[in-house]
Amino acid sequence: MTELPLAFEIGTFVVLGLILLFDLLLVLKRPHEPSMKEAGLWIAFYVGLALIFAVLMFVFTGVEHGSQFIAGWITEYSLSIDNLFVFIIILARFGVPRKYQQEALMVGIILALVLRGIFILIGAAVIENLSWVFYIFGLFLLYTAWQQARDSGEDEGHAGDNALIRKIRSVLPMSQDFDGAKVRTVVDGRKVWTPMLIVFIALGLTDLLFAVDSIPAIFGLTKEPFIVFTANIFALMGLRQLYFLLGGLLTRLVFLKHALSIILGFIGVKLILHAMHVNELPFINGGKGIEWAPEIPTWLSLLVIVATILIATVASLWVSRGKVDAGLQQAGELSKIDEQEKPQA
Template sequence: MLLALFSGNNEMLLFSIFGVIILLFLVVDLGLVHKKARKISQKDALIQTIFWVFVSVVFGGLIYFFGGGSKDALEFFSAYVTEKALSVDNIFVILLILRYFNVKEEYYHDILFWGILGAIIFRAIFIFLGALLIGEFHWILYIFGAFLIYSGIKIFKDDDEMEIEPEKNALIKLVRKVLPVSQEARGGKFIFFEKGKLWFTPLFIVIVLIESTDLIFAVDSIPAVFAISQNEFVIYTSNIFAIMGLRAMFFLLANVLDKFYLLQKGLSFVLIFIGGKMLAELIDLHIPIFLSFGFIIGVLILSVILSLIFPREPEKLEEVEV
């Protein structure tokens, strides 16, 4: 589907480069670099974060020179930055889940690896379905716009502390009912065999919960990037590059998330702006992509700066032993 939407060798080359980068990372990361469970240091997280930002910028440059020029490149960077910013809330929820289940830090890497792998697959499905629907019913874009404005207003007004309640999660209840779940972590394993029977560990439940929350966050992020671009290649690659750097960003920001408390307010303005930009097309008002990119970057940077200038006391996350 994605390749069919492009013509010419340049676009196919770009998609091939993208596929090689992602596949190579997955193979090297799981098969060579992290064979054994270990805690990821802040230094490693910073290096990996810089690496993925660098790779994403280079790929955006390739889109500029070999793809659709400045328009597609700016759309790529706008979608990438938006998804990256929206990932901050995702990181906070993942941290809550890991602490709720009292998961050891040396197991974080493998859990996030498989979580990201699932996100790559599900985001492809979401983007494919979104493109299919928009191709048949263009007016769905306006519904997306209204939904983004609603989400932005809701996020801006929501000052309640984020909580998770896995025991009330319908999907977790179903998994526990259908699958034999052990109470033992088994050294970081997700599944194991005992006396000829397949068992699932609590870490498997954690992965299921993280995947389900990512799908919930995708409900906001996918319409947001469709509001920025309708180019499926730009949407998918920017989305996946942002997700690939999510794990490193998690380890980098896990202990300092509370410092950037105004970022959520900034995200609300970004969502409202993107939704309004989409609805503005109803009256034939088109906002140039470079203005959209500037607004998104400006609001996010301002949110971070104001968070540092006017700090608040960090809230303690409650750990629950299960």
């Protein structure tokens, strides 16, 4: 197997670091909610960048390493879709203004890269010993899916209405509202924390738990830390724009909220089944893995997610079209009534 050239590794990290820095400065300089077109163009850019890097891997490191990167990138990108839906829930629950969600997600992604880098250095062997985490997070996702399904759909929109923030505010001095993307602000001459601090922590912890699943998965494809880390970087770089692309659909499609609850429930079941399969808790099956618990493959996860979104989209468009037709019919009937009620000349 061809050794990875040191100059290629250093050059890769320098270029990716500059791209991330440019992206961060762009977000901080012009906070806004990107349009679906803008988000789509950025996603195309990052996917194209990953494909160019794959070609360079084949040229400079050989077929085997190049193939490992492609497989790892696709796997990590697929698994990143899972926590993307949880990001949508977190930002909605904390009522983060759409204008500042880019900054929140950017900081969350940087935290994710740092945490995943630490995980990669530690190695998959240690990570796999934390199998009990899958039980906790799986149950959390099932609860979140149930909450999402029964939610009235009204926009909370105010950080002070969030129960978790109210509890944390009883311990930490915290402002009632957000102050842009700042974690510290001044209220009545006193420095206090803002709810954005909790959002950053929630996003970071969410990706930390999902990384416990994704890092061992890619270590099953390659043992090269460089390939593992670059695959994670390319998977996360376009995640922010993908969030806004899906977020735009969420505001337009009435049944996507229900699809989201189904997807979250599916992911929760997936994590619990994985925890059962690799179980090490002594009070469950004597500390041994449960053989009959199936491992849900990534392709099946993608199939469920895509199919659920497509069904919700078609149903939403069908219902929306019916409402438009009914509205036009009602408007026509009202117009006829007005004509009949007009005094004859």
